[in-house]
Amino acid sequence: MTYQNNEERSLYEERASTWVGLLGLAAAAAAWQVVRLFTAARAASGISSKTLAERMSVTEGRVSQILSGEGNVHIATAARVLRAMGYELTLTAVPVDPGKPPLVLNRRGPRKQAVARPDRAYDVYAQMFLTHEGPRAFPLLVPAHDTLRTTPYGTPVKLGEVTISDRGQVRPIRPIRPEWQAKATEKPRLATT
Amino acid sequence: MTDVEEDTAALLGRLELQALILDECRVKRGRAEDATPGDVQTDLSVAIAHGDPIVFTVRTLNAFHNQADDMIAEIEASFSASYTYTGDRPTERAVQNYAREALMIQVLPFVREFLASMTNRLGLTPFYLPLFGPAAEVLRTAQQVPPGADRG
Known part of the structure; x- marks a missing residue:
């Protein structure tokens, strides 16, 4: 169906009848609004092109291009220009198609349910390795009850067992190293003087 | 409360700690070649000089052995x-009783810290002097530590 075949349709309706035309109209409307914002902000602030160019570190010619909406002004550029004139750019979108709800930006997404996983058990070993400084012992953390193969420099020496939680908390199950055995100190002996 | 205990209780408010210093220190190396921690034999004695101030000399001797008892x-x-005191000169028995009880509360933390520091500096596992056996036993029972977890 063309314009000639249906004279009741306006040019706007003709453009809006296809997706390409519809999106082009939306882009043109946005660009027009941006230019309106620039014009209003400049009139309200009374700022000169020279000052604006200095603040934005661009030439006066570039400022003129931006303010007239020449070319495709980036959103970031529009925000810079408005901020240089003392205003802040805010964006919003309103529903146009029937049945579309208004947008809500401050709603939180669904929270992920935390799945409690049991602590994992590990064995702590010391394993000898040959380094450029000679044989050196290095700690090894291996899953509990795992089978270790010996290296040419000896069997790994088990130092202890630990559990590691999801959050990375390490708890020893057994003492990592032997402790001193001593009787409790209760009362001193009085020396004879 | 006996007379001696009353004397000691009265001393708590009359004696004031003036100075606590590390007087002498001696470290002797043993013949053991393996330093895996084993038994520790601790001896703690107090010598009293009844002057003004009263001077308590707390001597501690600790022998560290490995698993092979070397x-x-x-x-x-x-x-x-x-310690300086106010009022009348305290009796000898009260001071001796004070040395057995209240003195340790002030001195043993320093001894404990000293031993932990020295063993660490010697490259050994730090040794923390266990204090107050019966009291610690009560705490262990309260916490219901499973049998075998008690490491002395």
Whole structure:
């Protein structure tokens, strides 16, 4: 169906009848609004092109291009220009198609349910390795009850067992190293003087 | 409360700690070649000089052995604690009782810290002097530590 075949349709309706035309109209409307914002902000602030160019570190010619909406002004550029004139750019979108709800930006997404996983058990070993400084012992953390193969420099020496939680908390199950055995100190002996 | 206990209780408010210093320290290396921690034999004695101030000399002798019961090191130290007193001169028995009870509360933390520091500096596992056996036993029972977890 063309314009000639249906004279009741306006040019706007003709453009809006296809997706390409519809999106082009939306882009043109946005660009027009941006230019309106620039014009209003400049009139309200009374700022000169020279000052604006200095603040934005661009030439006066570039400022003129931006303010007239020449070319495709980036959103970031529009925000810079408005901020240089003392205003802040805010964006919003309103529903146009029937049945579309208004947008809500401050709603939180669904929270992920935390799945409690049991602590994992590990064995702590010391394993000898040959380094450029000679044989050196290095700690090894291996899953509990795992089978270790010996290296040419000896069997790994088990130092202890630990559990590691999801959050990375390490708890020893057994003492990592032997402790001193001593009787409790209760009362001193009085020396004879 | 007996007369001696009353004397000691009265001393708590009359004696004031003036100085606590590490007087002497001696470290002797043993013949052990393996430094895996084993038994520690601790001896703690107090010598009293009844002057003004009253000076308590707390001497501690600690022998550290490995698992094979060979001596790794021996640490001997003496701490001097000087106390001034107010009022009449305290009786000898009250001072002796004070040395057995209240003095340890002020001196033993320093001894404990000293031994932990020295064993660490010697490259050994730090040794923390266990204090107050019966009291610690009560705490262990309260926490219901499973049998076998008690490491002395």
